[in-house]
Amino acid sequence: MNLNMGNEPAARQLEKEVEPFLEHVLPLRSGHGDARWSTRRFLRVMKFGGTSVGDAACIRKVIEIIRRGSAESDLVVVVSAMSGVTNQLIETATQSEAGDRGCATKILEDLRAQHDTALKALIHPGPERDRIARKIRELFEQCERWCASTAVLGQLTPQMRDSISSLGERLSAPLVAVALAAQGVASEAVDATQLVVTDGYHGAADPKMDLTRERCEARLRPLLQQGVIPIVTGFIGATEDGVLTTLGRGGSDYSATILGAALEADEVTIWTDVDGMLTADPHLVPSASTIPEISYREAAELAYFGAKVLHPKTLYPVMQKRIPVWIRNTFASEKAGTKITPGGHAASVGAKALTAVSEAALITLGGPVLSGVPDVVGRALAAAASVRTDVLMSCHSPSCNHVCLAVAAASAQKTVEALRREFARDAKHDGAEHVTVDSTVAILTVVGHNLHLVRGIVGRAVDELSRENVNVIATAHGSMERNASFVVARKDIQTALVTTHREFQLCVLNLPQESRSEAQAL
Ligand code: ADP
């Protein structure tokens, strides 16, 4: 299949996602001149990801970063679950639904041992260690009960899935807080269900910013004024009625910017396991280089099209407030990292970085059954949006009312179900399947400013890929001229990334001019 697709839905979705945050803009972030702010110190939100809190040794590095940071500014800290824990919890929930209590219990026992080991390595025996050990035990007992009721029902509701998968953050936050306190840094674990008010969409909830701001002022501001560092659980929130929700996988980044925006922070820093935002995922493209500065738009585009280093919605809350976001490496804290700013590096035009959704799916809707049916495209996109699927690319063949949507493979199932529901009535007289899925593809996206000013960007990529025997199944160019996407077979994605990275010379892009000329001459 060779299709030409559009990235319109992706571009529109990016614009639309920022909207809910617009009405909350205070006129000035320089509101620091106002009496309310006159005694306020610089406020930074620091978020530490799963690998950064992966074990006791990593948590010690985190503590050192927090201690140094707290000498310079007020801090609010957001933590993820320890690396791999959320995956294990989701597995526990799934096994419980399938009725395999033994497997679920074994996973929970291992997770409990992992947290107990970290606690013992970080805290000397005594009342504080006992207090947190008790808390850990209670959280696991509660999770056991949830798993038991899931097994009895034989059904995992979205609400229960959120509750079980939230456990990792509810364990790591008290652990980090007590470890900090043991080092003489005043801190308090705070459950984000008390702070982040969301809608009721389990698994991909969005914040209600006015209510979130009120709660943050009431709960966090007094701690800051007392010199206490709040250690907040990432990833989770709660509806106004107090029902726990999650913000989607990787959602702790989003938690950090939601809190940053709610508290009018001066900066947000995402501490992770790589040197910043790179020209490609360094685990797939070893020659990728760190981008010193990048615009909100480019970074949001990279995140939307798969760069896992940022949750896709991370930048929406801070864009209007112009709060800079840094990405830095917990394990190389001396490095500057990447600064994400409103305009990025002013001089930049052209390809800046690559990203990939390595596990994608092409969903095709259509066939004779839909011929003559009005507004198939609009209804298909609305159906995808109703289950919060990010449509990465789309195309439409009007002659046969054929629509093709490219989505992350993880979203394929729910999208197919939504499409079948939407078109059930149109297709009811036809036994043939009108929605089909190809889950063997991947999507590579080139991101940069004004890509249209660089001659033949799509052609160059396609030519070079075909020289490396990578077949391009479909291409798409975003209307905002900030992205160009290529669908390839999943098995080819790494070759495609390495080849495109070389073709656009991204490995030398961030070198100083002299070194760049030397490298290009080689
Ligand atoms: P954390 O646990 O800190 O949230 P994640 O695993 O979610 O970390 O995100 C960091 C990972 O994102 C990196 O290890 C890297 O493999 C991946 N990644 C993908 N694209 C990029 C990119 N352009 N720049 C940096 N990292 C990237």
Ligand code: ASP
């Ligand atoms: N622990 C959650 C996840 O693994 C959130 C996060 O790490 O940001 O998805």
Ligand code: MG
């Ligand atoms: Mg992450």
